[in-house]
Amino acid sequence: MPVSKTNPGWFFEDYSIGQVIEHAVPRTVTSGERALYHALYPARHALYSSDAFAQSCGLAASPIDDLAAFHVVFGKTVPDVSLNARANLGYAEGRWLKPVWPGDTLRSSSEVIGLKQNSNGKTGVVYVRTRGTNQHGETVLDYVRWVMVKKNDLDRPAPETVVPDLATAVEPADLVIPEGLDFSSYDFTLAGEPHRLGDYQIGEVIDHVDGVTVEEAEHMMATRLWQNTSKVHFDGTQREDGKRIVYGGHVISMARALSFNGLANAQMIVALNAGAHANPTFSGTTIRAWSEVLDTAETDRPGVGAIRLRLVATSEAGRAGELKDESGKYLPHVLLDLDYWALMPV
Amino acid sequence: MPVSKTNPGWFFEDYSIGQVIEHAVPRTVTSGERALYHALYPARHALYSSDAFAQSCGLAASPIDDLAAFHVVFGKTVPDVSLNARANLGYAEGRWLKPVWPGDTLRSSSEVIGLKQNSNGKTGVVYVRTRGTNQHGETVLDYVRWVMVKKNDLDRPAPETVVPDLATAVEPADLVIPEGLDFSSYDFTLAGEPHRLGDYQIGEVIDHVDGVTVEEAEHMMATRLWQNTSKVHFDGTQREDGKRIVYGGHVISMARALSFNGLANAQMIVALNAGAHANPTFSGTTIRAWSEVLDTAETDRPGVGAIRLRLVATSEAGRAGELKDESGKYLPHVLLDLDYWALMPV
Amino acid sequence: MPVSKTNPGWFFEDYSIGQVIEHAVPRTVTSGERALYHALYPARHALYSSDAFAQSCGLAASPIDDLAAFHVVFGKTVPDVSLNARANLGYAEGRWLKPVWPGDTLRSSSEVIGLKQNSNGKTGVVYVRTRGTNQHGETVLDYVRWVMVKKNDLDRPAPETVVPDLATAVEPADLVIPEGLDFSSYDFTLAGEPHRLGDYQIGEVIDHVDGVTVEEAEHMMATRLWQNTSKVHFDGTQREDGKRIVYGGHVISMARALSFNGLANAQMIVALNAGAHANPTFSGTTIRAWSEVLDTAETDRPGVGAIRLRLVATSEAGRAGELKDESGKYLPHVLLDLDYWALMPV
Structure with a gap:
């Protein structure tokens, strides 16, 4: 009898502190993804709409929309993190570290940084720090997410509770500004307001x-x-x-x-x-x-x-x-x- | 108290003859826009479908669809021209002057060329000549449009009526043919009819x-x-x-x-x-x-x-x-x- | 009185054995088509998702999805083969012979290889071998398809019945593997299973x-x-x-x-x-x-x-x-x- 080939997703008892999960299916993002993003949302921020505008702000071209990059990185984590999730509880400490350019290939990995079984014994909260990297191995984005995940084997003992100490907000000094960004000749008319x-x-x-x-x-x-x-x-x-x-x-x-x-x-x-x-x-x-x-x-x-x-x-x-x-x-x-x-x- | 940050659109009394409005949010159009155009419409004209066919007609590649270029140029005018429009009344004297290529960045500006307050005093007709330009500053498209726009401040006096003298049709001699276009080896079989x-x-x-x-x-x-x-x-x-x-x-x-x-x-x-x-x-x-x-x-x-x-x-x-x-x-x-x-x- | 300009499609009596139909409207496929394919289907096979993954498998980049290439080639045949079809009956002997890369221009032609009028005299089965070629004249895909097509002129005599001898399955020895493909360093983690x-x-x-x-x-x-x-x-x-x-x-x-x-x-x-x-x-x-x-x-x-x-x-x-x-x-x-x-x- 062959083993089941399909992915049932992860359950609460499958996670342990310090575990690093390499998420599957890297993705090359292109001007095709950008066009679709602009068809699906009424996106109009000029820096993500126009190469010429982005260049006037010191960038090489218009990057892939910030949230599109987030969704690509996030999507890869779903089969391993939230397929059996009851709820997506929160985000913290997210930072965009490098622009994503058309042609870049993104992948994601997550480290388990917190675990807390709920008192009902049927679910628990899993905290992961997810990192998106490009084809050069550079981190383009990282963030913490926590989700409530079902327990499958209810007899497994609860893990030691670890709740990470997360910042309420990223400090201004920790914001990473894209290399070359310069708003000193910013065109407010073209930007729209x-x-x-x-x-x-x-x-x-x-x-x-x-x-x-x-x-x-x-x-x-x-x-x-x-x-x-x-x-x-x-x-x-x-x-x-x-x-x-x-x-x-x-x-x-x-x-x-x-x-x-x-x-x-x-x-x-x-x-x-x-x-x-x-x-x-x-x-x-x-x-x-x-x-x-x-x-x-x-x-x-x-x-x-x-x-x-x-x-x-x-x-x-x-x-x-x-x-x-x-x-x-x-x-x-x-x-x-x-x-x-x-x-x-x- | 901060001023309102959102755009209420323009009203009839905000326009004056000769005014030039630079519309916001330039847009780089790519093969992504082209693919979407072909997913949204059953577009099959060979010159806009195939680089090889376009090259056999003397062009460098297949341009962005003519009407896609029009929609991009038109879309930018909406916040300034037709957000408070009651009706889009007509078009005239539109000409495509340069093909738009994947990678081009388009922007739009409009000149007010006509104004006529309606007898009810609550609306008026605004005539604009809109020009779409690429990143080289070349005009790719221009056309006249007139819309009926609401008046907000009904106490403002009516402007002097100016109704532009518009051609019924573009004269054949005024049509601009894309540089290099040559149908002498046109392949009717591949074109479909x-x-x-x-x-x-x-x-x-x-x-x-x-x-x-x-x-x-x-x-x-x-x-x-x-x-x-x-x-x-x-x-x-x-x-x-x-x-x-x-x-x-x-x-x-x-x-x-x-x-x-x-x-x-x-x-x-x-x-x-x-x-x-x-x-x-x-x-x-x-x-x-x-x-x-x-x-x-x-x-x-x-x-x-x-x-x-x-x-x-x-x-x-x-x-x-x-x-x-x-x-x-x-x-x-x-x-x-x-x-x-x-x-x-x- | 001008002749009708629209295409009524082909009827059963229009086909003859050995006839080669050059289908209209070549198509350049790009990263835009790829992005749409991935928006329309939950496609996750890594080789079609990531340039980096495809390169690790010996390819120059991630090709256009295999079935997207099929659909583009197939779509061109519809006006000439199945516009008046009652049913799409079967496929056989299909082979992908070359990857399709973003930027390639595809066209299709079909050879009529079988004809069999049905006993009701109102329909018949047409067998075609369809070939998709790229801008270099290389065949990227070929397959046999047969459809039941309406007869328009019921008085026309039935053609001689020719039913092609089609293989139940492509022999493994006849499979064409893309040049350079090498799975010896295949990354199962990134691939997902x-x-x-x-x-x-x-x-x-x-x-x-x-x-x-x-x-x-x-x-x-x-x-x-x-x-x-x-x-x-x-x-x-x-x-x-x-x-x-x-x-x-x-x-x-x-x-x-x-x-x-x-x-x-x-x-x-x-x-x-x-x-x-x-x-x-x-x-x-x-x-x-x-x-x-x-x-x-x-x-x-x-x-x-x-x-x-x-x-x-x-x-x-x-x-x-x-x-x-x-x-x-x-x-x-x-x-x-x-x-x-x-x-x-x-």
Whole structure:
């Protein structure tokens, strides 16, 4: 009798602290992925839209969109990290370290840095630090993610609890700015808005106004492109209504693209401080977004500042600024609460 | 209190004659855009499908589809010209001046050339001449468009009425043929049909027979790819039935692609004489097309002739040639009435 | 009165033995087509996903997916072979002879090798050998296909019956292995599974477990990308429920991509032995797949073996191994029964 050939995914008892998982299926990303990204999201940040604009900012060409790079790196981890996940609990300490260029080949590996069995004995939380590398062996992106994973063999003893000490946010001094980036001749007209870093105030809330209604074909195409294999995104027989749960990263990209209207100059994401997929998203939902300015910082590059933003995706219009109820629970219309740093001309 | 960061769009009173608007977000177009164009429309014109065929016609390679170039240039104008438009009224004097090659970066600017406040005092017509340029500063395309735009401040006095004197059609002598184009060794077998310019008669009506049923995911992907930000195409909450209005350019491209069947040798669009989006299109509609030969002309290039065509998109089969009712109003099944010049082997 | 300009397709009486049809519209395939292929199918075979992985296997870069090449070549034949087809009856003797690289331009021609009028006198079976060639004139792929085609002029006498003698399967000795292919340093971790040729037993059945629910927008985008013009895939007015029949090749690609889970190392398809589209597929169907190992073989290349597989697509879960009823008829949940050879590390 041959052994089963298919991958059942990993269960909580399969992980141990310090374990490094090399994720399968490296991926070459090209201008084809870029075109699809711009067909799937209303992405308009000029640096990711135009080689000429990127060159005027000191880069060799327009890189692959920051979040597309994230999704490619993330997608590879799904078969090993979250195929049996009950929930994607959080992100921390994410940093973009090198631009990804068309033609680059990305791969991912993850180190298990935390384990905590839940008191019910049926699930546990796994913390991994995932690293995306290019064909030169350079790390282009790393971040910590934690997920709740099912236990398969309930008789296996709980591992020693290790909960990593994670930063609330990446420190401005730790942000990595792409080599050569220079906003001193930044063209605000071509970028689409006149607002520079100094025009934003900490605490300011921006309603991004626009909405996009999500279709099944779109979120599945996106999620497949990132080679994310999670069944719930593709298999309509898993729910009575035939709907599939939209990949959380699709909501991130949609909200980020919508945030152009008000944050057109928040050009490049360089850090992911935290993130929560507050409620599941289904096709037919009209996604909207609002942002809150959390912090600003200087960098040592000409004309380049950093802005720390909370990006919130919602399923209802006109509720910018409304996030949680009195008990601290996310309001039902909140889909995503993301905390990131982006680079903006000063 | 910070100023609002989002773009409310322009209102009728914001325009003045002679004003030049530099539109935001330049865009590099690649083979990725081409592949998407061919996935979204049944595009089969050989010159835009095959580098080898284009080279046999004297070009360096297969250019980006003529209408894809148009949509990219057009899309940039939406935030500044038609975000508050009530209707897209017409096109005139459009010319393709240079092929767009994969890797080119396009930008757009528009000059206000006409203004006419409507008698109700609440709207007005704005005429702009839009120019698309590449990274070398060469104009690749220009055209006149006029739209009906809302007035926001009704107390502002009406501007002096200026209605530009627009040509009914581009004169054959003014058509710009791509450098090097030569149809003297044109391969009719590979192109898909034997009909040359001499086989078409003025007044001839061609029913293109085929139909394509439109899906929400498709027209939204197309419209996003052109970075067109008009809300009605994406936000399903704007209508009770959840449907979005299909971008008129999507209908143009669909009809043009369908016209391959009967006009396979009308290879390159070089002029847009006029156009009307006769009725709105929604998902679920099966788009069909018919053409009428309006004129033919010679050019000074080897083997290259020009054919002037009326291209009509409809939502019903078997009605080739039926356009308007007795009062001159478009019939309800007519979606598009487009008048253009294309290049065809003589 | 001008002659009709549109293509009515070919009818049974239009074919004669030995006739060679040069199909129209050559096509340059690029990284854009590759990205779309990976958005439309959950394709994860590493050799078609990563330039670096393909290079580690001795190739210059990652080729265009084997089935994408097939669909491009196949699509061109539709206007001349199957526009008036009642059924796509079978495939035989298919071989991939050269990898297709991004930038290659493909064209197709078909030779009529068999004709058999049906006893009803209204239809007949046409056998063609189709050849796909690149811009260097090299054949990249050839295969035999037979279809049942309508007769238009019922008074025309039946042609002499010629039924070609077709091999049940391509002999292992006739498989063409891409130049330079070498699996001796094959990275099983990056490829996604540890199973090598020796781990598979003839007769072994693999349930690929995962399912993908098909959307109209997706199968139409795929089918258009291959420039397949068959009306039933696009025109929702042809059936009362508005559904379109999914192109059989879409089901092939979906099933092949799903087979990654259990056959991740069946990297490259090199022969198509047989195939039947057992039942039509419609949007809303959740496609699943199972495979049966039919044979294995050695090749003369380092580390490279061949595996012959039956790939079955179904519309129901948990029925791996169930194919036909007692009368030899395909079970209603079976969509596809495909027999192919793939290359796998030994």
